[in-house]
Amino acid sequence: MIINRLGNSIRMGQIPKSRAGGMPVQNRTALIQRPKRFITVLIPLLFTVAVLAESSHNPSTGFAASGAPDKDSARIRSIVLHGNRHTDSDIIFHLVKIESGDVYDSSTVAEAQRRLRDINLFAKAHIFPTFKPEGVDLHVILVESPRLVLSSIGAEFVLGRYGLERYEDDVWLRAGFGLQDRNFRGRLERLHLRLGFFRDRYVKITWSKAFIGTPYFLALGAGMSRRPDLHVPMNRFSAYQTSTLGRRLGRRSKVYVTFIPHYGSRTPTDVKAEEILTLRDSLLFRMVNENEETFKELQFLIGWSTSFGQAGQYDPSQGIGLGVTTRTNALMPRDGTHSYFQLDTDSRFFHRGFTDGTKFAYRVSTAMRLDTAGLYDGLYAGGQGGPRGWGDGTLGVGAAYPANNRVLFAAEYRFPLLRTSSIPLDQFARFHEGLRGFHYRFDGAIFVDAAYLWHRLEEPMHGDGEYGFGLGVGLRVMAPTLKRSGCLDFGWSIGPGPRWKRIKEEANNEAARARRYAEQTDSGHQKFSNKIWASYLAASPYLPSLHLYLDLPF
Secondary structure (H helix, E strand, C coil), X not given: CEECCCCCEECCCCCCCCCCCCCCHHHHHHHHHHHHHHHHHHHHHHHHHHHHHHHHHCHHHCECCCCCECCCCCEEEEEEEECCCCCCHHHHHHHHCCCCCCECCHHHHHXXXXXXXXXXXXXXXXXXXXXXXXXXEEEEEEEECCCEEEEEEEEEEEECHHHCHHHCCCEEEEEEEEEEEEEECCCXXXXXXXXXXXXXXXXXXXXXXXXXCCCEEEEEEEEEEEEECCCCCEXXXXXXXXXXXXXXXXXXXXXXXXXXXXXXXXXXXXXCHHHHHCCCCHHHHHHHHCCCEEEEEEEEEEEEEEEEECCCCCCCCCEEEEEEEEEEEEEECCCCCCCCEEEEEEEEEEEECCCCCCEEEEEEEEEEECCCCCHHHCCCECCCCCCCCCCCCCECCCCCCCCCEEEEEEEEEEEEEEECCCCXXXXXXXXXXXXXXXXXEEEEEEEEEEEEEECCCCCCCCCCCEEEEEEEEEEEEEECCCCEEEEEEEEEEECCCCCHHHHHHHHHHCHHHXXXXXXXXXXXXXXXXXXXXXXXXXXXXXXXXXXXXXXXXX
């Protein structure tokens, strides 16, 4: 509102009435107010131009009205680490890939945070910026996961080793466990130790390391084992070393090459010649009655694996995982003759179930060989590797010839059952942050497995193959905050199981006939004894089996 000299109030934009013989009052007032108004606008404008000019001359000292640096032009003053008790600081700085003096960029900070989480060493990894007039301080907040974890644990009771009637009722116990240091020396290295006891004694150790600053990694391993053979009256001793060099391709894929020099020996058991004659051909008879045999072999592997979506994460609900490995022992075959080329594939699929919280999981794995690998490198199936419901290695024994090809299929429908409330373990949270909100989740599973094994790749339906199905239910005890679980599966075998009583009668009644064939040509004896072997060592009876293991089966 403007007050004119006459004391009359008028609104802006209104033209007052003019007096007779003189200039209107509004025009005279505008002449007086116009210079003042111009100066009032000019002073802030000049100040703004001066500030912008100074900021463009030295962008690192640009400040907002509040005194904090502009986020788009501020420079990082320091990077402070919190919570890395075991991991070397140099490793974390290398993963962050941000240095003091760099211009702050929120997308760069988010990418650094993602890299810290992808190495799976930290339960939590966050990067918080603090803006100050002097610059930006980045605080890297880390909560390390436990270094030492159980990688495997289990035991099983086994009946009837060596494939001989005299061991049919003997109970043999096998047990073992694995322990892994996931952050060995605090430098992105892993050390894995596995031990076996009782009838299957072994020790295996593996060390792996990622080359800092490159996508390459190295793994070295060695192991020894001594165990009875699953299917023939021989004891086995093995010693091997593995060397792997690989390269990561992006976030989810990798390629690698592996060399495995292998030394082994076979020692015959104290079986009678009559027992061997009723079970196997003259070749096996000669092997069992010879002295200890040693061999050397060199395997060469090339592999590739990748995952999409959440296939590689704990308890995945969606995604795909793929892996392909080729291997050969052509450089140094085991006995100089049985060289082979083998292709292994592994595919895993996950997707949502019928309702929220449920999911489907599938796995298909294959092993195909262009040539036969011989009696002692035959393929078998059963146990935790599938199909569940069958004993370890029971499928593949009943075939007339050692299996060189195998297809395994497994499918599960997983559904939630119960979730417990949080258990107060705050006093242990300083060891692992996941214990602060620790709780259990119980999931159920219905599964169906299948396997088919055969001898010659080009003749899958020739009649020398063997198949079996597994059907059952399972329980998954989940610890989501620790990203671990335990599984209990109860399965039944479905398929052409052995007719033990009838087979024993056949073997006893035909023992004399087998000895007569032995006196004839080797070819005639071999043909007959293969038939007896295939019948006697067919799949196990229709008895349920129990499988207990760490983590999800796939």
